[in-house]
Amino acid sequence: MSLFSQERREVLTTPLAKDNPVAVQVLGICSALAVTAQLEPAIVMGLSVTVITAFANVIISLLRKTVPNRIRIIVQLVVVASLVTLVSQILKAFAYDVSVQLSVYVGLIITNCILMGRLEAFAMMRSPWESFLDGVGNGLGYAWILVAVGFVRELFGNGTLLGFRIIPESIYADNGGFYVNNGMMTMPAMALIIVGCLIWALRAAQKEA
Amino acid sequence: MIKTIFDKLRPHFEEKGKLHAFYSVFEGMETFMLVPSTTSRTGVSIHDAIDSKRIMSFVVIALLPALLFGMYNIGYQNALAAGMVEQTSFWAMFFYGFLLVLPKIVVSYLVGLGIEFAVAQWKKEEIQEGYLVTGILIPMIVPVDCPLWMLALAVAFSVILCKEIFGGTGMNIFNPALCARAFLFFSYPTSMSGEKVWLAKEQVCSLGYNLPEATTMATPLGEAAAGTNISYSLSDMVLGFVPGSIGETSVVAIAIGALLLMYTRIASWKTIVSVFVGGAIVALLFNFFGPADNAVAGMSCWEHFAAGGFCFGAVFMATDPVTSARTEQGKYIYGLLIGMLAILIRVLNPGFPEGMMLAILFMNMFAPLIDYFFVQHNINKRLARGKQTAKK
Known part of the structure; x- marks a missing residue:
């Protein structure tokens, strides 16, 4: 089988829309609500989850024949926990501000249902390369939803994107204009x-296809 | 006369006519103006003499006293802040308020009905009449200073996300007018509460007075929540000469509407009465056992009723037939809990001077549960009775 056969490409692409972990399986909602008040933490969080899912999938897939069935959950947890610690330390070293904003949610990636779900449902049965593709696909499926939500929330809640001002200062009510930021955008609700709304849009689009 | 116009126009909208795509618009307009000419063709159906469009028209009529008084009160508050009450005529005050409220009503109907018409066309359904009441309620429960674009946004939000996605009129869980207000309240708190928003500060068509930007005017509840004594007399609060959302200030005007609704049995007196009973119980409890340093806890129950949106909510929001409890005993529980929660929020949460909106939305959520218990209770009772007779 070639590296990117039809089947393997599907492993990578179905989690992006058709079987999206957030929009279709409705997993990982907690962090999707918590870290998306601004775009930057949403992007970092999405990338972290992508990296962790991909490598956890690969490691578990390599170990899958040697791990006794009865202790597989513990082994999976150890693998995920070490990867999460690694990512968390890297974030603290190179992107301290973002890691402060993400606070506890990086550590909580361990409990993200997407990870354990992929390990149990996919990596325990498939080859490392396929597991890697599946991990990347699911991570990116999660990431793009986060980025989309973060984009809307930061734009309308703060008038900025990645900290740059998009909605000009001059139209704000404080400066004699009419516009006011939408405070509800910064709330998890x-x-x-x-x-x-994203789930609605995705389902409507897929029904026609 | 109107009927002949509709009859002449009808062929254009029917199956092969040019304008068939707009049939739902035509149908909506026709049934709004006239009683439908079609009757049910199959089976036995029992119809009331008035259909839901007529009910909606009655509610709008019942809202008129509060709305008209609200317009007058806007002018009155403006003149009061300018110190010109003596020199300003009644009609000048009224038309000033009228000119400020009219754009809000127009925007609310344009946006709301626009969305409803679009959805009805898209799903090829009849246009539903539910927005008729919501459209006039929304402008009545916002402060006079609320910008039109915010109002339009809130209307769009509530019609789409609180009504249409649940299946349209009659299917919504939450009261759409209150959803619009909740959206505004949480999205733009500085434009919805505080001391600056209750006063119109600019001249319109050379009516009214320009006031300095910093002029403030606190509502009775705002003052109480801030810990100061209420500076308005009880009679002012009952008659409605206090700052507040456009339609909510006058107890007298609301009472006229309430009488009309109860007389025509559109609103359930059970709900209304139990809201007041619930409010009175909690207010009394706080009077005796509440914390001494909390000014709101010290308010007597009639002050609670006269201030803010308590009456308006009890009469026009809690009784919404779609979102309230439907079992007759359920209405007592539903109303009682609304009244209790509203006062509880007012007293114990300094962030929300007014608790009526949140109390009603909260109880909207529990109305089906209340109904379930009463229906289940009835089923069990009848089952037990059936068993007894079977034994004999």
Whole structure:
């Protein structure tokens, strides 16, 4: 089988839309609400989860024949926990501000249902390369939802994107204009509504296809 | 006369006519103006003499006293802040308020009905009449200073996300008018509460007075929540000469509407009465056992009723037939809990001077549960009775 056969490409692409972990399987919602008030932490969080899912999948796939069935969950947890610690340390070393913003949610990637779900459902049965593709696909599927939600929330909640001002200062009510930032966008409640709208849009688009 | 116009136009909208795509618009307009000419063709159906469009028209009529008084009160508050009450005529005050409220009503109907018409066309359904009441309620429960674009956004939010995605009129869990207000309240708190928003500060068509930007005017509840004594007399609060959302200030005007609704049995007196009973119980409890340093806890129950949106919510929001409890005993529980929660939020949460909106939305969520218990209770009772007779 070639490196990117039809089947393997599907492993990579179905989690992006058709079997999206957030929008279709409705997993990982907690962090999707918590870290998306701004775009930057959303991007970093999405990338971290992608890296961790991909490598955890590869490691578990390599170990899958040697791990006794009865202790597989513990082994999976150890693998995920070490990867999460690694990512968390790297973030603290090279992107301290973002890691402060993400606070506990990097550590909580361990409990992200997407990870354990992929390990149990995919990596325990498939080859390392396929598991890697599956991990990347699911991580990116999670990441793009986070980025989309973070984009809307930061734009309308703060008028900025990645800290740069998009909505000009001059139209704000404080400066004699009319515009006011939408305070609800910075609350998790609005994130849930945006995720709901995304799910709605995705399902409507896929029904026609 | 109107009927002949509709009859003449009808062929254009029917199956092969040019304008068939707009049939739902035509149908909506026709049934709004006239009683439908079609009757049910199959089976036995029992119809009331008035259909839901007529009910909606009655509610709008019942809202008129509060709305008209609200317009007058806007002018009155403006003149009061300018110190010109003596020199300003009644009609000048009224038209000033009228000119400020009219754009809000127009925007609310344009956006709301626009979305409803679009959805009805898209799903090829009849246009539903639910927005008729919501459209006038929304402008009545916002402060006079609320910008039109915010209002339009809130209307769009509530019609799409609180109503259409649940299946349209009659299917919504939450009261759409209150959803619009909740959206505004949480999204733009500085434009929805505080001391600056209750006063119109600019001249419109050379009516009213320009006031300095910093002029403030606190609502009775705002003052109480801030820990100061209420500076308005009880009679002012009952008659409605206090700052507040456009339609909520006058207890008298709301009472006229309430009488009309109860007389025509559109609103359930059970809900209304139990809201007041619930409010009175909690207010009394706080009077005796509440913390001494909390000014709101010290308010008597009639002050609670007269201030803020308590009456308006009890009469026009809690009784919404779609979102309230439907079993007759359930209405007592539903109303009682709304009244209790509203006062509880007012007293114990300094962030929300007014608790009526949140209390009603919260109980909207529990209305089906209340109904379930009463229906289940009834089923069990009848089952037990059936067993007894079977034994004999």
